[in-house]
Amino acid sequence: MGNFDVIRENVTARQAAEYYGVHVNLNGMACCPFHNDRHPSLKLDKRFHCFGCQEDGDTVDFVAKMFGLRTIDAAIKIAEDFNLAVDFQRKESAKERNARIRLAKAKEHENKVRRAYAEEIRQFRLKLSDFFRTFHYWNLEYAPSEDEWNAGTIDKRYIAAVKFIDQVGYLLEVIDFGNDDDIFEIYKNREEIISKYEREITNAQQRATR
Structure with a gap:
């Protein structure tokens, strides 16, 4: 053998x-x-x-x-x-062995960075999915009746859902099907994006009419 x-x-x-x-x-x-x-x-x-x-x-x-x-x-x-x-x-000569070890360590570091990036993208996507499910639920649950619509007493959660569900859906679509450059552009702003939708959800809940 x-x-x-x-x-x-x-x-x-x-x-x-x-x-x-x-x-x-x-x-x-x-x-x-x-x-x-x-x-x-x-x-x-x-x-x-x-x-x-x-x-x-x-x-x-x-x-x-x-x-x-x-x-x-x-x-x-x-x-x-x-x-x-x-x-x-x-x-191997000592020089060859050292060169191999340096190359392996550099590649290992690169792989760790790639795995960390992939994990952060995964966690970001999970957060966006939570937002999407919230807005989707609100869009169905708090849709105004005809009387509420005519009276202008529309639940703030429904308004938030209508306003933001397509935005979040677009972000999910880019993460799932976009090219690497487009994904990275969204990734760079992930903290601001998460903060924005968490704030909008909290505000809508606090101002809910029912």
């Missing part, structure tokens, strides 16, 4: 992904670190396959792709990190 076979037999793609910081759910799915994945599309088991960007391969392929390494360097990294008894005929 060759060195690469030893690695593949002893370390699955899922084990490697989890070791290097990728969160894998109970179904073996994770957000793919190889593209801007906001919903888990990466299947991990002995091998890996992404249904979004179509990246596919074994444990060595995964680590090589994740850290921007050559296949041989990825295999060496796995062997070292998982304490596997394999001996590659070609020994």
Whole structure:
């Protein structure tokens, strides 16, 4: 059995992904670190396959792709990190090893930043979804009767719903289907956006007529 076979037999793609910081759910799915994945599309088991960007391969392929390494360097990294008894005929020089470690650390930092960004986007989307559900409910529950409409006694929650539901729906649509630049423009202003709708919801509730 060759060195690469030893690695593949002893370390699955899922084990490697989890070791290097990728969160894998109970179904073996994770957000793919190889593209801007906001919903888990990466299947991990002995091998890996992404249904979004179509990246596919074994444990060595995964680590090589994740850290921007050559296949041989990825295999060496796995062997070292998982304490596997394999001996590659070609020994790295100290300079090569240091360069590989620096590259791996830089790539690992990049992956952490990407995962943190994806998680913040996910949390932001959840908040927007809460706002949308509130406005949708208000739009149905507090729609004025004909008498209320004629008398001008329209519940402030209904007014807020009519005014803001399309705005929030647009933001959700951009996050789900927009390009990376458009998503980032919204992301940069997420705190102001959240504060705005929290304030509008609170004001409407305080001024409600029923």
